[in-house]
Each structure stands twice: as structure tokens, then as C-alpha cells.
Amino acid sequence: MSFWDDVLLLDIFGGLRMTGRHLFRRADTVEYPEQAREPSDRFRGMFRLDEERCIKCTLCAIECPINIIFIDWHNEKNEAGKNEKVLDRFDVDLKRCMFCGLCEEACPTDPKSIWLRTKTYELGTYERNEALYLDIRKLTKWDENVKPFTVVEPGEGR
Amino acid sequence: MAEDAKDAPAAPAAGEPAKPGVPAPATPAAAATPKATPAKAAAPAKAPVPAATDAASEPLVVALAAAVPGAVVSAKKMASQTTIGIAPGKLVEACRHLKDKETFTFLVDLTAVDWKERDPRFDVVYWLHSFDRGNERVRLRVGIKDEQACPTVAGVWETANWMEREVFDLFGISFEGHPDLRRILTWDGFQGHPLRKDFPVEGIDTGAAIYPDRYPEGGGPAPDDKNRKTVS
């Protein structure tokens, strides 16, 4: 039987039938720049930082596996006369970031003051150092630099 | 060889997994008292913390000690895994015995641990598996001094070939009688052995640089940035 299968090229025709069946199926691909998939709600994308919520505890910097978060702050007296930490610098060396999300996990504030669930994934740039070495202004005002941009607040997508 | 065999029992640390070695920078307290007491578990209380227990009465250990006299230096059990300390001079003999008589035909893993300040400095660790004994596994451990050659087991298990090359490459332990002892992961001509504790994590200057004229080194924060963490 297998001899006759061979002589009659059944395997060959079977394969051809298989691919031929796909000839008229709809393509499964997405034409990227025009169409884009919506990332899921938990998608780990570009950083966001809420300066108001941040308590400058630097836990995110400590927890970062590759040490790419740099935080400086100083104490200032506020109107109430209390000492308050003021951020000088909140830098993320984004080109090394591997988007593991451990900084977000480490953040003790509720809701989180640093988070990655932002659905922004188009982070390509032409200049290696300038565009990706982020300072706090770029982080907090990211939406002015890259559009379209949606932010999923922590808690929404869980 | 005979000297090695004599040395090993004199250095009880060779068989002591539980001994705190080099302190990790973050926990200086853990390394404050480098004692050789085996049962000293550094982690604070949690209910079922596995602790090392003596395993000298295990049948396998007894059988090995009887078959290859002088081979067994110590025997510990932790997390239900048996570790047998072996004298370097008796290693090949013990391995042959375990493979041929005790059916440990499969060398799962071979690696080394660098206990920087201990003598002997390195532990070479063998992790054996037996299909015929109900998937039993046993770990062998050999204390090797710096600059001392470890006998090769590539003649016992062929798979030890690359693993020993890797240990040679990353720890600088040479294996006596190895058929093809060359560097395997780093390139030929690389200076140093990366997994030794005294090798800097930041790496060493090998003369290779990517566009040093265009980009600052590393591209990140300057070396004198006070936020820049260095770990070693």
C-alpha cells in the first residue's frame, strides 16, 4: 500500500492540497504602520512617572536589575514649614531598559507613581544617546513627544 | 595525588556547603563571623527552613566509602539532596565506581564555586543521575586549591568535556588529562576568568570599544556620577 502511495504521489498531492487550501484564505497579517494591534491592558510599554505621587524613596532604582534609574532629590521647606523632598532628577537610561516591570512592582505608593503599562511601544529613535536617555521632563510630558499615546492607569486593566 | 588526598580532610570546608563565604556587599552582617560551623543558617526564622543534616549513614555513602577507601570526605543532606565530599585524588576512581557499580550513568551537571578566601579555594561540583535507581541523584564535591589541577572525568562521562572546558574558562581550574582543554565561552586570548570572585563585574578593558569618539563610554551616566551603583 505504501508502495502504491508512493507511485501515485499521494504525499505530494496531499501537501499541494494543504497549501492550496490556504490560497484563498484571508491573510492573517497586519500592515503595520497603517494598522496596528492594540496592546493589552497589562502591556509593559513606555514609562510614566507621576511626580506628585512619588515619595522619592528610590525603591524603583534599587530594584532595577540593571540599575538604569537615577534619582536625585533635595529637601525643601514647604508652605507648612515641613521638610519635603523635591526631585532634582529622575533619569531612566531607556535604551538599556528591558521592560521587566520590577520598578513598578517595587513602588510603594498606591496608586503607583512609576508605571509601565502605557501601551506605547514605538520607541525607535535615530539618535542613540539623546532621545533615549530620558530626563524627568521627557518622562512626565511624554505625550508631547510621541503621539498617539494612551495611558492605562494602574488598576484599570487588572 | 597522594598529597591532595591527604590535604582534603585537613580542610573541612571542602565538604561544607553551609559555610558563609565571601560576603555579599549588601549584607555585611552575614559575613561578620566566618565560622565553619555547618549548621549555621544565616536566614532568620521561617518555619520549615531546610538545614543541612549529616548524611554519612546513607547507604550510597557507606557503599562508596567501602568501595573506594578514602574517597568520602564528608556527606551532607540538604533540601533532600545528598552531597558527598570527595578527595581530589580519589575523584576519578569514585566516579568510575558510581557510574559502573551504582548506575549513575548520567552526569547532569558539572560546575564550580569560588570561595575566594577559603582554602581550598574552589569547589568543583558534580551532579549525577541514575535512571536505574529510581531517578536518584547525588552531588559530588571536590575541593580544589588555586593553581591546583582537578582530575578530569571526561573519560568517565563524555558530556563532562564541554562542562569542564567551561569551568576552565570561567574559573581557571585546569583539568588534568582533559582531551581538549581550551576556552569555550570567552575568546582565545582573553585574560582572566570571569566567574572568579575577584574578577570585576564591570568587566576588564580588553581594548575593544565601540565608537569611542562619538559616544561617551557606555552611553550612560558618567563614571563619577554619585547615583551610579557599582556592585562587585
Next chain:
Amino acid sequence: MSEFVGTVGAVPEAGDTMLGLREMELNFGPQHPSTHGVLRIVLKVDGERIVSARPDIGYLHRGTEKLFETETYPMVIPHTDRLDYVAAATNNHAYVLVVEKLLGLEIPKRAQYIRVVLDEMQRISSHLLWLATAAIDLGAITPFFYTFREREVILDLFEDYCGARLTLNCMRVGGLEEELTPGWIERLRAFTEDLGGKIDEYEELLTENRIWKDRTIGVGILKTDRCIAWGVTGPPLRASGLAWDIRRAIPYECYPELDFEIPTGKNADTYDRYLVRIAELRQSRRILLQCCDWLTANPTGEIRGKVPRVIKPPAGEAYASVESPKGELGFYLVSNGGNRPYRLRVRPPSFINLQALPEMARGHMVSDLVAIIGTIDIVLGEVDR
């Protein structure tokens, strides 16, 4: 098909060539379409017949094990993603298992099931990727697109669960970080039920195809004893007839509760390895369906055990392994009681399986070398670490 196949595997003596000519040295890689990364193989060929093959690795060495020693225990997990980057979940799993073993932690049942789901999804996606690339190596380009279509669904599910598609960072010491999203199990079930027909499609393209059979049957034979001597695990070992799988041999998580079989081959050749992997796809599908049932029946529960805030395993050592899609993936952890691993060694299945390549390739032709590299299923990120 021919007598040539009969002579394949015969080992030519060095220097004794067909026409009495000098052997040619052929550099296969590190830049080559079918070395699956940056693997270099120095071949000595007599015509097209391989006299000796010497793998040269290390082009992707990143010092991961050194890096592990500088990280606290939770921070190691993202780095393990990058070992076998097409099966990140199993890497996470093996690592957290070894830490849990040293800590003596109990994992909640629900977390165990979710971990198994992630593992098996990862196995399916890794095997699909293997099928795609192995078929391309042998010249069949179309299965690539069909398998990637299915793999895409798995990646979407991963993205939905943990926010990443490839480097998942999805497990934590003591359990899991996140609960499943609503509707996730239903989507997984729909996909899994659909998968059976899709596997039939791949089989229709390849299993009976005469060219595929000619190219794979009798190629790269590695019998059981040689497998064990070389430390080869995973599908190559099972294709040689030994039903040995960590999931059954040294069970972890909830695998003892699940009903599945270990497919084995007979001839230990490339074709049997292909069949074993296809059968494993089906078995993984079976496991996933059982897990879906369990998770639907137990929709809530703890997903993280009682983990201390700072993870400091007691001084000591432990080894734990999982059945990764490539073979036995083990982590050997030496702790000195601190909050960082004193030494964390990976037992990489790809690295150890690759070692058998010279023996498998000797006497075959250059074209077969491609099939053999494909059939070992290496990931260079894991080989070189």
C-alpha cells in the same frame, strides 16, 4: 531511498578521502542562515561529506551567571528570561523552583496550575518555533507561517497575562505576581481546542511527505546510551526510546495530578525527533485542557505563598530542574545566607545537547548538518549565556 542513506553514518578515516584529495575546511557560521544564531561550526568536508565538525560557541556570551551574583533574588528573574529567549516561562520556573526549594516554600495550588499553564504554553510556542525553523532549514518555507500564526495567539495570551510577549518575567519566588485576567482561560481554551486541527495541518504538510522523510529518516542518529553519555536530554533522548521526562521522573508543581503521556521514538533519528515534538505538542494541549478545567472549577485562590519581604535563603545549596522544551533545564544555587545568590549556575540543555553535534554529524552531508542543528533545537542565548 538510496544506498547513500545506507552509508550515511559510516565514519571516514581522517585523510582517507574519496578521490584522495585534501579535505576542505568549511566555516559554517557564525553568520549563516541556518545556525539559529551565532553558532560557528568548523567543518572538515570531503566533497560534501563531513569528516569532522567542531562547534565553536561563545559569540553570545554575556556573563549571565556573573550577573546573577550581583542581583538580589527577585532581580534575577528578568535575566533568566534571556537565557532561552523563546521559552522564557520555563526559565523563570526553573529559577524560582530552586529558590523555593532552598527556602522550603509551599506554593498555593492555584499558582502551581497557572505556572503549569504558562509552562505548557511556552512549550507549545517553542516547539512551534522549532518546527518552523527546522522546516525552513530543510527548504520548506510555508510551515513557518502557519506555525507563527498559532504562536502569535500564544504570545497574545502572554501579553494579556503579564504584559510582555517574549521575555515574560512572569513568575515570582513563592508563586506569581498577577492573577489571570477575566476571560483569559476561555481564550486559552478556545485556542487550545483549535490547536489540534492546526497540528494536523502541519502533519499533512510534512509527516508523510517523501522529501521530508528522505531528509530526516536515518539522519543524525543518537541512540539512548550515546544520549546519556553526552548528557542529551529532552526530545532527542525521548526519540531514542527512553521515556524520561522531568515532569514525570522528578515531578514538580502539580504535574503528578495531570494526565499525560511521554511520547517516545524508536530510531533516534531526526524524523523520530520530529514526531516526538509533534506528539509533545498534542500532549501539552492535553495538559492545557486539564488545567483549564481545574482553573475554571477553582476560579479564586491564593497565587503567592508566604514569602518574606527580603528573600534570604539559608546558607546552603540546592538544585532544581524543569523539563524545558529543549531538555532538562536546571538551576544550581549556592547561597551564603545573603540576599544575593552566591553562585547561580544554569544547566543549559541547549549547551549540553549541542555537544553531541560532532558525533551526530560525522559521515553525513553538509545538507544534513543543517537538519541536525535544527533537530537539536538550540537557542544560542542559552548555549552561550
Next chain:
Amino acid sequence: MDISESVLTYFLIPAVKAVVVVILVATAAGVLTYIERRTLAFLQVRKGPNRVGPEGILQFVADVVKLLTKEDVVPAKAQHVIHFLAPVLVMVPGLAVFAVLPWGPTFTTRIPGLGKITTAWYATDLNVSLLLVLAITTIGVYGIILGGWASNSKYALLGGLRSAAQLISYEVPMGFAIVSAILMARSLSLVEIVEAQRAHHIWFILPGLVAFLLYFVSGVAETNRIPFDLPEAESELVAGFHTEYSGFRWAIFFLTEYANMITISSVATALFFGGWLRPFPSVRALAFLDVIPGVLWFVLKVAVFLFVYIWFRGTFPRYRFDQLMALGWKTLIPISLVNLVLVALAALGGTRGLRVLGTILWIAAAVAFLIVTRLRAAKPPAARLVPAPVGARKAEA
């Protein structure tokens, strides 16, 4: 025949035709690359090139422009002269064959200033045109071998050697397959072979089923296409003989491969599928099909073969070198010899003999196919792997 007429017949018209053929074939090869990519994409549930021009039809123009402007890299230690000549040596025979391919019947047209002209849809008709086809296409392999050798690269060398071995093996069954067509038509001229199919009232595919299969398989091998694309096997030899070629010289290799596909398909059409004839050329009831001119019939048939080429590429893995040789020498050549004897015997019987042979062949094939598929459906193949239950326990939960 006065002088002006002979100039017209023997010089001017062939010259015009030659230019037209070269331009058409080069363009067709380019378009074919686009069609192949699109068709493959459809087979593989994706979209393929669809950006340049409407539905991406201008993709090949963009490719050609890109290749023309690319740097032409020549390895430092290559044999420069031969490295330069090799693509030419491949291209010239590849295009020259088209001189004798019969695309359509003779026709008469009126050209202003020249009067009525009777000419044909082919450049020329030789009485040994099949021999010419075989001879010229064989020359093309020299370009491949020399290109592979002159590159001074081991991969290219292996590719060139494979090509040589492959060509030698597959010329033989191909020749025998062609000979059976010649026996049926009793002529070496492609035009006369087509006309003979009208005279016999059947396409030669009927008695020549086996010969056609042999011819087509050998043709796929001759054109280095999957499943026989060993000389340029991408996953093994990087790019085979043209590893070290870039820019437009590479494009010449590439386009010639496609031109060769068209050649093989055209010859198959002429030999076995009635060339420009409509289906069942002698059945009057189908006369309405003559609305479609002969050239279009020819193009249509060629297009079907080209699609099959692409379909093959989308379906099959690649043979190994020794298996390819074994298939050629041990399977195809014996079959082609037996087939040759059968066809020769049938051809003795003239039209009737050919019809008898055709009927027997097709009925035998159909019956065997039915029986085997029935048997298969009745008895599904046994599982190849027996899963070994090792400690499998029933789910407790």
C-alpha cells in the same frame, strides 16, 4: 522573391522580433518575480509586496532600480574576468532559447508601407529547434559553474558543483521525455510538434502522461527550483553559486532563473499541451473557444505551469544532493526508458496507437488512485509513535 522582400523576411522582421522577445522576456521574468512573491504570500496567509504601485505591481521595477544602483561587490581574490563573464554566460543562452519557442500560429497582417506580411508568433522555426533548446539551455550551466568557481568562495564552489552534477543527471531523463514527444510527432521542430497534435486530434499529454511528468520534474531540477534548488540552497550554502554576487550581476542570475522557468513551461506546453491549440482541437462543438487567439492559449497554459512551480515552492522541502542524484539516475532514467519503449510502440500504430496508449494510461492511473484512496480512507495509518505511559496518574482534582 526580390531583394527587399528577403531583407524583410530574413533580416528586418526577425530583428524586430528578437528585440521584442528580449524586452518581453526580461519584463516577464521581472513580473514573474512579483507574481511569485504574491502567490507565495497568499499560500502562506500573508499579503506579500503590495506597496509599490497598485497592489504592488511595480515592485519588480523598484527592485530592478535598487539592484542597478547597488554597489557591485567583487571579492578581492576572485577571478575577475570569469566572475564578470559568468552572469553573461548564464543570461545569453537563457534568452536565446526564446527564438525558437512557438508562442502562436502564423498570421497575416498589413503593415503600412510594407504591404501584407505573413509571419508567425515566434522568432524562427528551425527543423531542429528542440535540439537547439536542449543544447542552448545546457550552456547556461557553464555560467553557474564558472560563477561558483570564480567567486573563490567555498559555498559558491559547492553550489556550482552541485549544479553541474544536477544538470548532468537531469538532462538524461529530460532528453528521453522529449524524445517520446518527438516520436509521437515525428519531428524535431516545435512548430511541427504542435501541428502534429492537431493532426492526431489529441494533445500529447494523453499518451505522454509519464513523459510529461518526467519532463516537468526534470525541468524543475534544471531550473534549480524547490524541491531541487540545491545549487542555491539558502539554508545550507547561504546562496550557493551566487553567494558572492551582488547588484545587477546577481539580478541577472536571478532573472535568468525566471526566464528559464518560462522556457521550461513553454516547451512543456508545446510538447504535451498542444501549444497554441485550444483544448480538444478536433472537437467542433468547442469551436467557440477559438475566439481566444492562439497566443493567449499558449500564455494561459504557460501561466498554469508557472503557478505549479510556485505552488511547489510553497509546499515542499528540499532534496539532499545525493538523494537528488539517486532520484535522477535510479528512478527517473529507468522509468523514462520504459516509457520511451511504450511510446515508440504506440507511435508505430499512428493516431490509433497513441489514443490506445493514452486511454490505458489515464484509466489505469484513475483506477489505481481511486482504489488506493479508498483503501486509505478505510484504514487510517497506524500511529507512528506509541506514547509510553510512565507513571501517568488520573487527575485527582
